[in-house]
Amino acid sequence: MMQAPISSSLSALIFDVDGTLAETEEMHRHAFNAAFRAAGLDWHWTSGLYRELLTTTGGKERIRAYIRDHAGGPAPSNERITLLHADKTRRYGDMMARGNIALRAGIADLITQARAAGLRLALATTTSRSNVDALILATLRQRAAHVFDVIAAGDEVARKKPAPDVYNLALERLGLPPDRTLALEDSRNGLLSAHRAGIACIVSPGPYTAGQDFSPARAVVDTFADLRLSD
Numbered sequence: 001m002m003q004a005p006i007s008s009s010l011s012a013l014i015f016d017v018d019g020t021l022a023e024t025e026e027m028h029r030h031a032f033n034a035a036f037r038a039a040g041l042d043w044h045w046t047s048g049l050y051r052e053l054l055t056t057t058g059g060k061e062r063i064r065a066y067i068r069d070h071a072g073g074p075a076p077s078n079e080r081i082t083l084l085h086a087d088k089t090r091r092y093g094d095m096m097a098r099g100n101i102a103l104r105a106g107i108a109d110l111i112t113q114a115r116a117a118g119l120r121l122a123l124a125t126t127t128s129r130s131n132v133d134a135l136i137l138a139t140l141r142q143r144a145a146h147v148f149d150v151i152a153a154g155d156e157v158a159r160k161k162p163a164p165d166v167y168n169l170a171l172e173r174l175g176l177p178p179d180r181t182l183a184l185e186d187s188r189n190g191l192l193s194a195h196r197a198g199i200a201c202i203v204s205p206g207p208y209t210a211g212q213d214f215s216p217a218r219a220v221v222d223t224f225a226d227l228r229l230s231d
């Protein structure tokens with residue numbers, strides 16, 4: 001069991017969403033493929049391909065990266081990509097609402113511990129606010145805004161992770177300097193985003209991120225259940 005390296009000056013935990021709160025990447029992948037089929041495209045993202053595509057953060061950006069590197073042919077218009085991505089997001093929300101998702105081990109307990117310790121809770125994610133709301137409702141059966149004091153989502157910032165923008169936005173909304181917060185992430189892009197915002201970060205990789213370089217992390221743990229907040 002690892003004690004989280006927190007000091008009495010720690011005031012908030014900032015969680016990534018996809019891959020950190022829950023292993024959502026397979027559901028995202030299935031939703032992308034369903035949207036492609038519905039649009040009459042013969043694109044199909046296998047889990048092996050998706051592992052590579054995940055290095056591009058943001059859904060629309062990921063579709064563009066796929067077109068550039070794999071699909072070939074004329075590039076669809078920005079409007080078509082936006083519609084395609086909106087359809088994927090709707091399908092993802094429907095899949096989520098059917099409830100086939102659980103929080104990762106240790107996450108519910110960390111939230112409880114943090115609350116008991118008087119810490120504030122925030123989310124800093126490259127996913128959209130609607131995806132966040134769907135996930136929190138499906139897992140914690142509560143509105144995201146009731147569980148988290150601050151939510152900074154990918155559709156609110158110009159540059160997605162690994163840029164620090166979304167963490168800076170979370171800090172601004174928390175009204176805290178970076179050294180009063182601790183980030184929890186599952187990927188190198190997320191870790192770099194937190195690190196560039198000056199926030200210490202604990203990483204627990206998942207199936208799509210295992211083996212990445214986590215060198216700037218404060219600590220790397222197999223599971224968030226290995227983490228205990230203590231004074």
Ligand SMILES: [Mg+2]
Binds near residue numbers: 020185186187190
């Ligand atoms: Mg993640």
